[in-house]
Amino acid sequence: MMDTFAALAHGMAVAVQPMNLLYALIGVFLGTAVGVLPGIGPALTVALLLPVTYKLDPGGSLIMFAGIYYGGMYGGSTTAILINTPGESASMATALEGNKMAKAGRGGPALATSAIGSFVAGTIATIGLAFLAPWLVDFAVRFGPEDYFALMCVAFVTVSATFGDSPIRGLTSLFIGLTLGLVGIDKLTGQARLAFGVPELLDGVEVTTLAVGLFAVGEALYVASRRHHTEEKLEPVRGSLWMTKEDWKRSWKPWLRGTMFGFPIGALPAGGAEIPTFLSYSTEKRLTKYPEEFGKGAIEGVAGPEAANNASAAGTLVPLLTLGLPTSATAAMMLAGFQQYGLNPGPLLFAERPDLVWGLIASLFIANCMLLVLNLPLVGLWVRLLAIPQPWLYAGILVFATMGTIAAKPSVVELSMLAGFGVLGFLMRRFDFPIAPVVVGLILGPIAEAQLRRALAISLGDPMTLLQSPISATLLGLALVALLAPFVLKGMGRFKANED
Amino acid sequence: MTQDHASGDPVQPPRRVDRAGIVIAALLAAIAAVLVWDARGLQSTSMYGMGPEAMPVVIACGLALLAIGNFVDALRGNLPARESADPVPVVLILIGLALLIAIIGFGGGFIMATSALFVTTSAAFGRRAIVVDSVIALVMSTLIYLAFDRLLTLSLPTGPLERLL
Numbered sequence: 186m187m188d189t190f191a192a193l194a195h196g197m198a199v200a201v202q203p204m205n206l207l208y209a210l211i212g213v214f215l216g217t218a219v220g221v222l223p224g225i226g227p228a229l230t231v232a233l234l235l236p237v238t239y240k241l242d243p244g245g246s247l248i249m250f251a252g253i254y255y256g257g258m259y260g261g262s263t264t265a266i267l268i269n270t271p272g273e274s275a276s277m278a279t280a281l282e283g284n285k286m287a288k289a290g291r292g293g294p295a296l297a298t299s300a301i302g303s304f305v306a307g308t309i310a311t312i313g314l315a316f317l318a319p320w321l322v323d324f325a326v327r328f329g330p331e332d333y334f335a336l337m338c339v340a341f342v343t344v345s346a347t348f349g350d351s352p353i354r355g356l357t358s359l360f361i362g363l364t365l366g367l368v369g370i371d372k373l374t375g376q377a378r379l380a381f382g383v384p385e386l387l388d389g390v391e392v393t394t395l396a397v398g399l400f401a402v403g404e405a406l407y408v409a410s411r412r413h414h415t416e417e418k419l420e421p422v423r424g425s426l427w428m429t430k431e432d433w434k435r436s437w438k439p440w441l442r443g444t445m446f447g448f449p450i451g452a453l454p455a456g457g458a459e460i461p462t463f464l465s466y467s468t469e470k471r472l473t474k475y476p477e478e479f480g481k482g483a484i485e486g487v488a489g490p491e492a493a494n495n496a497s498a499a500g501t502l503v504p505l506l507t508l509g510l511p512t513s514a515t516a517a518m519m520l521a522g523f524q525q526y527g528l529n530p531g532p533l534l535f536a537e538r539p540d541l542v543w544g545l546i547a548s549l550f551i552a553n554c555m556l557l558v559l560n561l562p563l564v565g566l567w568v569r570l571l572a573i574p575q576p577w578l579y580a581g582i583l584v585f586a587t588m589g590t591i592a593a594k595p596s597v598v599e600l601s602m603l604a605g606f607g608v609l610g611f612l613m614r615r616f617d618f619p620i621a622p623v624v625v626g627l628i629l630g631p632i633a634e635a636q637l638r639r640a641l642a643i644s645l646g647d648p649m650t651l652l653q654s655p656i657s658a659t660l661l662g663l664a665l666v667a668l669l670a671p672f673v674l675k676g677m678g679r680f681k682a683n684e685d
Numbered sequence: 686m687t688q689d690h691a692s693g694d695p696v697q698p699p700r701r702v703d704r705a706g707i708v709i710a711a712l713l714a715a716i717a718a719v720l721v722w723d724a725r726g727l728q729s730t731s732m733y734g735m736g737p738e739a740m741p742v743v744i745a746c747g748l749a750l751l752a753i754g755n756f757v758d759a760l761r762g763n764l765p766a767r768e769s770a771d772p773v774p775v776v777l778i779l780i781g782l783a784l785l786i787a788i789i790g791f792g793g794g795f796i797m798a799t800s801a802l803f804v805t806t807s808a809a810f811g812r813r814a815i816v817v818d819s820v821i822a823l824v825m826s827t828l829i830y831l832a833f834d835r836l837l838t839l840s841l842p843t844g845p846l847e848r849l850l
Contacts, residue, residue: 239839350765353754357713360747364716367744371737376727378737379720402782409774409809576810577821580803583778584826587785587802588795588841592833595842597790604782611775616705617765634740641735 193315196543200248200551208245209548212252213555220260221567222578223268224408227498228514228624229400230257235393235522236589243526244541250522251548252555254515255307258498259556262299262491263567267292267420275458275494278466282479282486287420289482293564294428298436298484299491300560301428305437306444306492307553310499313448314506315546318535321507325532331640331651333508335660337633340454340510342667345622352671354618361609362626365390366634373638385598392521392628394590396514398603399620401586403610405579410611412575421568426561436488439469443492451500454510458497465489499549506530506542509632514621517628706759713752720745774809781805794844799826 199205215237220230234253238246265276266283279299286295328336345359346352368379369389380386428436446461446468469485470476479486502519504510509531511517523530528538535542560567573581590603613620644650652658720741729736758764781802788798803822804815812818830847833839841847 236839351758353751353758356747357709357751357755360713360744360751361716363744364720364748367720367741371727374728374737376737378727378741379723381723405806406775406778409778409806410770410772411768412774412810413771574812576807576812576818579810580806580818580822581825583781583806584799584803584822584829587782587799588829588833591789591795591798591841592839595789597786600782600786600789604779604786607782608779615767615770616709637740638735646735 189316189319192319192539192543193547195540196545196547197550199244199540199544200547205245205248205544205548206551208241208249209252209551210555210559212249213256213552213559214252216253216256217260217263217556217560217563217567218256218570220257221263221570222260222573222582223264223571224404224579225257225582226261226400226515227254227257228396228518228621229404230260231515231518231522232393232396232400233585233589235518235525236592238522239525239592243528244544246522246526247541247545248548250519251545252552254498254519255303255495255549255552255556257515258495259300259303259560260567262303262494263296263560263564264571266295266299266487267568267571275462275497277459278462278490279487279494281466282483284420285480285482286484286487287482291482291484292420293426294432294484295482295487296564297426297428297561298432298488300557302436302440302443302488302492303495304553304557305440306447306494306496307499307556308550309441309444310448310451310496311546311549311553313452314499314503314549317452317503318507318542318546321503322532322535325508328508328532328656329640329654330636330643331654332656332660334633334636334640335651335654335657335664336454336508336510337629337636338664339660339667340504340512340625340629341622341633342664343454344512344625345619346668346671350617350619352668355622358613358618358620358622359626362623363630365395365623366627366630372631372635383598385594385596389631390602390627391590391594391599392517392524392624393593394599394603395606395627396518396521396624397586397589398606399610399613399623400514401582402603402607403614403620405583406607406611407614408575408579410615426564432484435473435475435484439465439485439489440492442468443489443494444496447493447496447498448500451497452503453500454504454508454512458494458501458513461493461497462490465493502549506545507532507535511625511628514624517621517624520628703759703762703764706755706764710752710756710759713748713755717745717748717752720748774811777809778806781809788844789842792842792844794847795830795841796823796826796846797844798842799829 215234216230219225219233220227231253238249261276262279265280266287269280269284283295286292341359345355368386370377370387377387443465446465450461451458466486466489469489470479473479473483473485475483501513501516504512505516505519509529511520520530528534587603590599610620640650651661724738724741727738729738784801784805785798788801800819800822804818807818808815830841833841
């Protein structure tokens with residue numbers, strides 16, 4: 186307990202250095218500005234802004250990341266409220282009531298309750314992260330390679346099959362990602378796999394290229410292909426920005442309840458913010474004193490899901506930082522950010538670079554405060570960003586998306602891969618395959634393979650080692666249950682949600 | 686997944702066998718075959734445990750199973766209904782990406798390449814003011830180039846336009 190306070194205080198000392206404060210501020214600003222653009226979710230925000238951090242030192246870059254992460258989240262909910270196009274499935278619940286409020290001229294209070302709710306939830310969840318992380322790290326140092334492999338199997342199944350729309354399509358996405366993860370030189374034997382004699386493929390598939398291709402290029406192609414269907418309508422923010430006393434009274438309990446849903450579910454190695462946001466939405470709908478307002482713009486329906494969304498975002502950092510396990514596309518991008526400095530999140534990182542980890546956690550607090558201070562006054566600016574005409578918006582997004590690849594690796598092969606992944610992303614959207622499992626598969630696949638091979642090398646090739654460790658046996662059992670559950674429960678209504 | 690579309694979109698008529706689904710299943714099977722073919726060329730050098738060829742084969746088996754699963758879904762017509770799509774803008778954007786790759790490949794530089802992509806994408810989204818968009822694109826990409834080259838000292842590909850700056 187006291188150790189956590191000491192570590193956190195140390196982290197604060199790192200985070201409040203003037204340069205680091207500036208990085209956090211730039212991160213929050215850029216994250217919100219990019220996240221607010223329609224069709225850009227937090228994962229893509231992080232992927233697009235990764236090149237900006239190339240030249241910073243790891244500490245500064247991770248602190249900027251914390252800002253981008255929270256900024257991107259907040260930007261997404263602004264879009265959901267004002268034009269009813271949630272950039273990610275986690276904002277869908279917000280869009281339900283928030284857009285109705287905006288239509289009724291109460292866009293200001295909707296934005297305010299989402300900003301303050303995000304702040305409250307983010308702060309509580311970050312405290313949760315600070316206290317849960319060391320405890321989990323103590324537990325995780327006892328993990329052997331076979332346990333890590335089993336843990337990754339759990340993540341694979343939950344991310345792709347259990348909470349998706351169709352387990353078969355989710356698993357298909359995952360296996361496409363796993364296949365892409367095979368490309369390149371095998372680290373243990375130095376043999377090239379799936380490189381087909383192309384030297385650029387020997388390094389493997391770049392996570393950012395895949396993510397930007399799938400999310401940005403794919404989204405642009407998809408929106409362009411169905412442009413004739415719907416015109417998006419931007420709701421102007423009319424009336425007061427501020428919440429009335431009544432609004433406060435109706436918001437604070439949903440904020441806390443949303444946090445209670447969001448953080449624990451986000452911290453599980455299952456991922457997904459859709460479940461807690463929809464749980465929060467249905468809970469508020471049940472508990473409200475104004476049931477007649479639901480569906481017409483009830484403030485509880487914005488306050489709760491928004492808090493749940495932010496709390497689960499902080500929750501996903503628990504498995505990411507302590508186990509190196511990304512459970513959402515956004516967390517996968519954060520992991521890519523770590524990896525560009527050769528850092529691997531996990532128990533070792535807590536021991537070896539406490540300044541980095543605790544600096545990052547402290548920056549989350551600071552980014553959260555900055556968001557609150559920055560965003561309500563700047564709402565006018567974000568609204569103006571939303572009003573950029575669609576042709577210029579998507580042309581700009583594509584230029585920005587390709588720019589990241591051009592800056593990192595200006596080769597014809599890399600750019601062709603970007604375009605190819607764009608087409609893949611378009612087809613996956615069109616045929617309703619989820620996209621996050623591809624990114625998680627690419628990033629976790631090689632790690633899982635390495636752990637499995639290490640485990641088998643230690644056991645002299647005996648596969649029973651996977652079942653002899655109690656942790657591994659339990660986790661593999663869980664993975665099996667999670668894999669079979671959706672087939673067994675087929676027919677049970679699941680939330681139909683768009684992909685992040 | 687029968688028809689329940691209140692939106693009034695021109696939806697493809699639900700047919701019993703989904704041809705696109707069959708193609709997807711065939712593609713998955715093809716990827717599985719490529720994986721196995723590629724893995725055959727690898728040498729298992731490790732004394733204990735699994736060599737580099739084991740994982741591709743495992744993934745290939747998974748893909749083969751999923752190909753069957755997708756095939757069954759397609760036969761039953763279980764795929765979600767799709768809205769009609771307009772291929773023209775998609776092709777336009779792909780032409781823009783091809784232009785970008787070609788210009789970078791032939792040393793045309795960052796500014797020309799991204800400008801070409803900007804103008805074609807903008808046209809794909811229905812704008813017809815190509816001259817105005819070209820000017821906007823050139824100014825914007827020049828500013829981005831300067832910001833990245835001078836401020837962040839990241840090197841972007843140079844061509845004739847960049848050398849003038």
